[in-house]
Amino acid sequence: MSDMNLVVVGAAGRMGLALVRAIHQTEGARVAAAIERAGSDAIGRDVGELAGIGEIGVAIGDDPLPAFAKADGVLDFTVPKASVEFAGYAAQARIAHVIGTTGCSPEDDAAIEAAARHAAIVKSGNMSLGVNLLSALVAQAAKALDAGFDIEVLEMHHRHKVDAPSGTALMLGEAAARGRAIDLRDNAVRSRDGHTGPRPEGSIGFATLRGGSVVGEHQVIFAGEGERIVLGHLAEDRTIFARGAVKAALWAHGRKPGLYSMFDVLGISAA
Numbered sequence: 001m002s003d004m005n006l007v008v009v010g011a012a013g014r015m016g017l018a019l020v021r022a023i024h025q026t027e028g029a030r031v032a033a034a035i036e037r038a039g040s041d042a043i044g045r046d047v048g049e050l051a052g053i054g055e056i057g058v059a060i061g062d063d064p065l066p067a068f069a070k071a072d073g074v075l076d077f078t079v080p081k082a083s084v085e086f087a088g089y090a091a092q093a094r095i096a097h098v099i100g101t102t103g104c105s106p107e108d109d110a111a112i113e114a115a116a117r118h119a120a121i122v123k124s125g126n127m128s129l130g131v132n133l134l135s136a137l138v139a140q141a142a143k144a145l146d147a148g149f150d151i152e153v154l155e156m157h158h159r160h161k162v163d164a165p166s167g168t169a170l171m172l173g174e175a176a177a178r179g180r181a182i183d184l185r186d187n188a189v190r191s192r193d194g195h196t197g198p199r200p201e202g203s204i205g206f207a208t209l210r211g212g213s214v215v216g217e218h219q220v221i222f223a224g225e226g227e228r229i230v231l232g233h234l235a236e237d238r239t240i241f242a243r244g245a246v247k248a249a250l251w252a253h254g255r256k257p258g259l260y261s262m263f264d265v266l267g268i269s270a271a
């Protein structure tokens, strides 16, 4: 079988470059095109050279449509507005679209869901095996522990991150809510400041730290009377997300249209 031709959008970004390296190391996949924002300094540069793997003969461009028309899939870790646009183009081209972008609004998610009627989309706030497994464990723990255990989600990321709470923190919050059989939207406490009053029983709290070069750290704390259970994940390298995304693309290639998650790709039961 011929290699899966992948377009990396946001190719000069932190994840874009990690994706180029991951595709290069994966049998059955090749970088067919690399796209950046119009006006980016990276336009015209060889994406392999930029990613530190040497020239691969793929110059970064700014026009996604012709690139998508010749490809089998798109890897997209950009910004919500761009991901919505790319979802429309990938749907037109009927090719797989892997979306790692976080910070999407409900309207963005609705547009992506609509595009998934025409193409296979895999979207997840975290593409690593570890976090997806952690998510299943969190749901299980939340189900086993009663509301006497307060749930708090703590995350830390590098100083460049623009959205909060992280996509992963929200995914872990969703897992906890699923375990508790409650709706996260009605129970999330996403910030605290000043005289907050006591903690609402059954709520799920989020705390965000930003600084330095931290790749991504998450903890879910179940705080009870006299004891705490802490489940966590430490990302040491962006390779874990990139490898997961390439795996998702290969999995989605030729699959029927629909919105899938990394649980589907990894065969993990959401619990």
Ligand SMILES: NC(=O)C1=CN([C@@H]2O[C@H](COP(=O)(O)OP(=O)(O)OC[C@H]3O[C@@H](n4cnc5c(N)ncnc54)[C@H](OP(=O)(O)O)[C@@H]3O)[C@@H](O)[C@H]2O)C=CC1
Pocket (backbone or CB within 6 Å): 009, 010, 011, 012, 013, 014, 015, 016, 035, 036, 037, 038, 040, 077, 078, 079, 082, 099, 100, 101, 102, 103, 124, 125, 126, 127, 128, 167, 241
């Ligand atoms: N799901 C997961 O496993 C993971 C998700 N992420 C998420 O991925 C996203 C990107 O993260 P990161 O790589 O650190 O961010 P970066 O800012 O380093 O990369 C994003 C890239 O996308 C480019 N871009 C923006 N708009 C467009 C556009 N319209 N067309 C083409 N390219 C565009 C940016 O260009 P410019 O800078 O010039 O604007 C930039 O190069 C974030 O939402 C992050 O949370 C990150 C890691 C793992």
Ligand SMILES: O=C(O)C1=N[C@H](C(=O)O)C[C@H](O)C1
Pocket (backbone or CB within 6 Å): 102, 125, 126, 157, 161, 165, 166, 167, 168, 169, 215, 216, 217, 235
């Ligand atoms: O922006 C990042 O860097 C990351 N974003 C994702 C998130 O929002 O959870 C995944 C990972 O933690 C890195």
